[in-house]
Amino acid sequence: MFDLPALRAELSEKYDLTPSPKLAEEMSDIYARMSRVVTPADWIIYAPYVKAINDLKAKRNAVILGHNYMTPEIYHGISDFGGDSLQLAIKATEVEADVIVQCGVHFMAETSKILSPSKTVLMPDMDAGCSLAESITAEGVEEMRRRYPGAPVVTYVNTTAEVKAASDICCTSSNAAQIVAALDADTIIMTPDQYLAQNIARDVPQKNIVWWEGSCIVHEQYSAQDLRDFREWNPGTRLIAHPECPPDVCDEADYSGSTSGIIKYVTDEKPEKALLITECSMASNIADQLPEVDFVGPCNMCPYMKKITLEKVLYSLDTMTGQIEVDPTVAEKARLAVERMIDLSRKLGI
Ligand code: 13P
Ligand code: SF4
16 A cells, blocks of 8 residues: 555655646647647646656666556556557567566566566556456366366466466457467366456357356446447447447447457547447547547546556656566466467467
């Protein structure tokens, strides 16, 4: 737990974090990427943090990987690479830096460390978890193997290193269907997201998919009736859902896909009005590059993703605290499952 006033005071001794209209103006090229969703008044407050973090990044030879659900000042202000879970995992294998700062949630940082053990991986807030990752342990995977002998285990990256280590191959929402379809087995165990598994079962009917009963606290909140109500409330709006939503929600939507799939869909289609049935920041992060699209509410926040703030990123990079460690034996097995996913994704052209 952070003592925010103390953290702020400590940072202010080293960095000039006073809100600065002059600095905000000097950094207007960065602001231009988020000017539709971040007010000028807020940018005046953020600019000194963005500058301090970007300067420190150069000093530490660090890169920041920002997930699509980060707030715009993090996503556009300090991230060197933004993307979905798969893109960030692949990026972690490619970057040359000494330090990776993961702006996302804990399992993403752990995945980066598993793939790049020699790098220092920083997690600005260790409490940035995930309801899916918390829903299953390695024993849970073994229990599924006992229930379905011989069936391979496909595990969503939203899991701990121990769970990945107990699995055969990982997947993300952008490659799950292709990975499941490519496996040489009739019955396939998917953990831990029941809804992703049910959505994939519909997309890959030739496989018998069985699942663990985890769910995402953000996406499980939507119902098909909500979507019908949205259509009535704002006719003509394109409804776009993440596959962590229940299957009847995805069926009711005009499109369903991973966070990068959502970006591609909205970029290609440019609907006049779009409602993203996913985490709130997703729409904010693409609003400026798509001025012709009106993103309409509602806005469901992931409490874990929202634990990552500019202050915590600066503190972590300044003090080098929040370093991710993974037991080497676990990491080695988990790496196999993640690398199998990356290799198969590349082979399948995803
Ligand atoms: P993506 O792989 O689509 O980025 O999803 C990650 C996530 O946590 C969604 O809730
Ligand atoms: Fe986990 Fe859901 Fe938050 Fe993604 S949005 S990190 S799946 S709780």
